[in-house]
Amino acid sequence: MGKKVVWLVLLVLLAVGLISIAGSQEKNKVNSSTVTMEKRGQYLVTLGGCNDCHSPKVMTEKGPQPDETRLLSGHPSNETLPVTPPGLFGPKGWGALTNNGLTAWVGGWGTSFAYNLTPDNNTGIGSWTADIFIRAMRTGKHMGAGRQILPPMPWYTIGMSSDEDLKAIFAYLKSLPPVSNQVPQPIPPTEGKGKP
Numbered sequence: 001m002g003k004k005v006v007w008l009v010l011l012v013l014l015a016v017g018l019i020s021i022a023g024s025q026e027k028n029k030v031n032s033s034t035v036t037m038e039k040r041g042q043y044l045v046t047l048g049g050c051n052d053c054h055s056p057k058v059m060t061e062k063g064p065q066p067d068e069t070r071l072l073s074g075h076p077s078n079e080t081l082p083v084t085p086p087g088l089f090g091p092k093g094w095g096a097l098t099n100n101g102l103t104a105w106v107g108g109w110g111t112s113f114a115y116n117l118t119p120d121n122n123t124g125i126g127s128w129t130a131d132i133f134i135r136a137m138r139t140g141k142h143m144g145a146g147r148q149i150l151p152p153m154p155w156y157t158i159g160m161s162s163d164e165d166l167k168a169i170f171a172y173l174k175s176l177p178p179v180s181n182q183v184p185q186p187i188p189p190t191e192g193k194g195k196p
């Protein structure tokens with residue numbers, strides 16, 4: 001009888017042990033799938049050239065490269081732009097001028113500034129959800145519901161990606177160190193001057 005009780009206790013202990021191992025494996029699975037998603041997002045962001053416009057640059061031997069200390073933080077708020085000569089962009093032109101960091105763009109639409117894609121709560125995408133991001137890329141509207149997103153942001157091609165890929169991009173952006181950088185509002189074209 002005493003032996004049976006010991007066996008029972010051992011069995012119960014074994015079962016509890018197995019359950020907790022299974023539990024910890026489940027946890028690892030969740031963590032590793034988040035990491036995999038962020039990694040895929042990073043891969044897609046590299047391929048999608050997001051750094052070209054959204055990261056301030058540092059000059060290197062290979063030419064301008066994304067500034068690793070403030071990756072994807074958008075057009076630097078303290079940078080002043082030179083004055084654009086009036087009448088540069090004709091009615092049928094689709095030309096543009098850009099600054100040294102490729103973060104500000106002047107064209108027939110006025111001046112646009114690459115958005116802060118880091119998860120800063122006040123100046124970046126800290127308050128955004130994956131849904132807002134996907135809707136913005138699919139509709140071309142600010143946060144999926146506001147004003148028209150201006151050139152040269154290629155939302156129409158990025159928006160062709162699958163929900164899964166867009167979620168991965170968003171997961172990677174959310175994993176970046178937040179950078180506080182208030183990107184300026186776009187400037188409309190000057191009537192009769194830079195206007196197409």
Ligand code: HEC
Pocket residue numbers: 044045048049050051052053054103105112113114115117133136141142143144148149150151152153154158169186
């Ligand atoms: C050729 C330059 C360029 C490239 C490449 C680019 N962007 Fe942009 N992006 C911009 C500019 C400029 C704006 C600001 C447009 C505006 O103010 O209307 C912007 C705005 C955004 C916004 C804010 C949209 C909103 O709701 O207001 C998001 C999010 C974004 N880009 C994500 C990305 C991602 C992700 C990639 C890469 C897959 C990318 N961008 C590639 C130039 C670019």
